Amino acid sequence: MPQKPTIEDIAQLAGVSRGTVSRVLNNHPAVNAQTRQRVTEVIEKLSYRPNFSARHMRTDSSNLVGFGLLTDEVITTPYAVDMIRGAQETLWKQGKVMLVVNAGYAREMTEASLEALLERRVEGIIYAAMYHRPVELPPQTAQVPVVLANCFAPDGRYTSVVPDEVAGGYAATKRLLSKGHRRIGFINLGDPGLGTPPPLPAANGRLQGYKNALMEYDVPFDKTLLCYTNGQPQTNYRLAHELMQLPDPPTAIFCGNDRTALGCYGALSDLGLRIPDDVAVIGFDNQLDIAQGLWPPLTTVQLPHYEMGRWAVEYLLSAKDGSPPLLHHTIDCPLVERQSA
Numbered sequence: 050m051p052q053k054p055t056i057e058d059i060a061q062l063a064g065v066s067r068g069t070v071s072r073v074l075n076n077h078p079a080v081n082a083q084t085r086q087r088v089t090e091v092i093e094k095l096s097y098r099p100n101f102s103a104r105h106m107r108t109d110s111s112n113l114v115g116f117g118l119l120t121d122e123v124i125t126t127p128y129a130v131d132m133i134r135g136a137q138e139t140l141w142k143q144g145k146v147m148l149v150v151n152a153g154y155a156r157e158m159t160e161a162s163l164e165a166l167l168e169r170r171v172e173g174i175i176y177a178a179m180y181h182r183p184v185e186l187p188p189q190t191a192q193v194p195v196v197l198a199n200c201f202a203p204d205g206r207y208t209s210v211v212p213d214e215v216a217g218g219y220a221a222t223k224r225l226l227s228k229g230h231r232r233i234g235f236i237n238l239g240d241p242g243l244g245t246p247p248p249l250p251a252a253n254g255r256l257q258g259y260k261n262a263l264m265e266y267d268v269p270f271d272k273t274l275l276c277y278t279n280g281q282p283q284t285n286y287r288l289a290h291e292l293m294q295l296p297d298p299p300t301a302i303f304c305g306n307d308r309t310a311l312g313c314y315g316a317l318s319d320l321g322l323r324i325p326d327d328v329a330v331i332g333f334d335n336q337l338d339i340a341q342g343l344w345p346p347l348t349t350v351q352l353p354h355y356e357m358g359r360w361a362v363e364y365l366l367s368a369k370d371g372s373p374p375l376l377h378h379t380i381d382c383p384l385v386e387r388q389s390a
Contacts, residue, residue, distance in 0.1 A: 063084075073092075223266075234289075236289065273295060331347075332347050332350070349384075351384075
């Protein structure tokens, strides 16, 4: 096996000292442009990579920001994984790379994953959740700056970035109202047995946005047009079917997420109703495999996963220059126009 090139090899070929090579590798300003160019060319020619462990010991920093996916399934979810992409692409522009750890839901795995990140001297940690919810983190997170993405700490001890659920619910409902609809069904996320939303920001925020838009258009809130789904496909289908059996059925249905809209499409088709000619439908999430795969393609609200990942990294990078204030930042959920409404 050929021997890996060393700093000494680079120094000899470039005709400079070992210290000069080290300064080039660490992007130190005290190297003139001509020398830096000559050393860089030799580094590329030899395909040299710095020894991570040695560099880590010298600088006490791994040049990494750990994106800790520590409590749920972001890394395995096609649409939520955009948070990773938003964070990674933003970080890459700073010449840094990112560690990603998916620990599931077990607290033991969360703590072990955090320890692994901290041992690698990460500069900060992004704790990301698949869906918008409150979270509690182990105490060792206090050792580095932390940002919560798509989740928040109930006691407000960490900066967080989350979707503006109220604005998203408002945008979807207003779109239907602006088209002349006044009977708008809402299949919200929740417990159909209790008839109430769960204590989750998504369900409560989207319902508040729905009510805000109705109020703006002087349309009375009708509780018979509101129902809750447990997310099961058969429940989504049944609830849409039941809404259309009301004495005065809706002319449009706002679905709490795109998977709910999928069941709604099936129920409306079985009833012989056309979308959007007979009934308009709007979803929430912009899960592309559903929204673009349905026919007609689904008008829906975009969850800003990419933007949350990007904002989280930008905040962590700003934390290096001091102690920025704790923030609870919301990002808009824009409407994505297609042909279902």
